[in-house]
Amino acid sequence: MMSIKRVILIVALLTFILPGVSLAEALNFQLHASSDNIDLRVSQEFPISDNYAEAGVGLYHGDDYLISNLDFALKGEVFVPELTLGLGLKGLLGEVEIRNKDFDLRAISFLVLGEYDFGKVFFNFPMDASLSLSIAPDPLCFSDTDRYIEFSAAIYLYIVKSAAIGVVYRTFEARFDDPSGKVEESDDAVLLGFKLRF
Numbered sequence: 001m002m003s004i005k006r007v008i009l010i011v012a013l014l015t016f017i018l019p020g021v022s023l024a025e026a027l028n029f030q031l032h033a034s035s036d037n038i039d040l041r042v043s044q045e046f047p048i049s050d051n052y053a054e055a056g057v058g059l060y061h062g063d064d065y066l067i068s069n070l071d072f073a074l075k076g077e078v079f080v081p082e083l084t085l086g087l088g089l090k091g092l093l094g095e096v097e098i099r100n101k102d103f104d105l106r107a108i109s110f111l112v113l114g115e116y117d118f119g120k121v122f123f124n125f126p127m128d129a130s131l132s133l134s135i136a137p138d139p140l141c142f143s144d145t146d147r148y149i150e151f152s153a154a155i156y157l158y159i160v161k162s163a164a165i166g167v168v169y170r171t172f173e174a175r176f177d178d179p180s181g182k183v184e185e186s187d188d189a190v191l192l193g194f195k196l197r198f
Contacts, residue, residue, distance in 0.1 A: 025052065032168050032193030037062045039170065039191055043071075051076030054086070060094075060170075062187055065105075067094030073111055082120035086113035090134050092148060096174055096185045103176040103183070104143040109136035109150070119158075126158035146182060147175040162197040 025045045032039040043056030053074050060067040073088025088111040096103050115130040136148040149172065156166035171188035 027198040028056075028195060029198070030193065030195040032166070032191035034189045034191045037170075037187075037189045037191060039168065039193070048074070054088075060172075062189070064098070064185065065094060065096040065174075065187070067092060067096075067105055069093070071111055073113055075113060082117045084113075084115040084117070087111065088113070092136065096176070098176070098183050098185050101178075103145070103174075103178075103185075105145050105148070105174055105176075106142040107136035107145050107148045108140045109134040109148055110140075126164075128156050128158075128164075130154045130156075144176045144178075145174065146177050147173075149173045156195060163194065165192075165194050167192060 025047050028041075028043045028045070030039070030041040030043075038061045039058070041056055041058035043054050046053045046055070051074060053072065055072045056070070058069045058071070060069075069090050069092050071088060071090035073086040075084055075086035077083065078085045090109045090111045092105055092107045092109060094105040096105055112133045113131070115128060118125045118127045118129070130153070132150075132152045134148070134150040136145075138146055141147060150170070151172075152168060152170040154166050154168040156164035158164040168191045169188070170191065171186070173184060173186040175182055175184045
């Protein structure tokens, strides 16, 4: 498996680099865990006209996989002020173990994001919900990877203005080329954690 120390070092370096950008509007830190999984993400927001861009780095760790990712998306309010949608790309790098054999995960996926802020509708009710869909078809997959699909949904309750606790459901499916034919790894998990905004 890929060295977890190497991936953590990359995440740590980007955590210190991203806040240094002068146009940055906010730094977000998220950490979620279950009995078998850890999900870490650090992202930075940048204003662009009436919308904003978000760049982030993340890490998923489970019993049979270690996946790092780097993403960039343009986001903005759509239809109503409480609804935010975004489109972007996510790069994935990692290793997945299937039947005691390691497969390299390398892909660039299309990224679709959505977030609904209940606080803008229900008298500052401190909750928001978000969805994320990431799809990498075969032409955007490299090395052993043939296809990658990921979906996540989250609900957060804000304890204070810049800190929230939440529940996240995340599932992914990765398909790989193997001499014996196509092999797949999938995982889904419910994670508990928090997010902070600086």
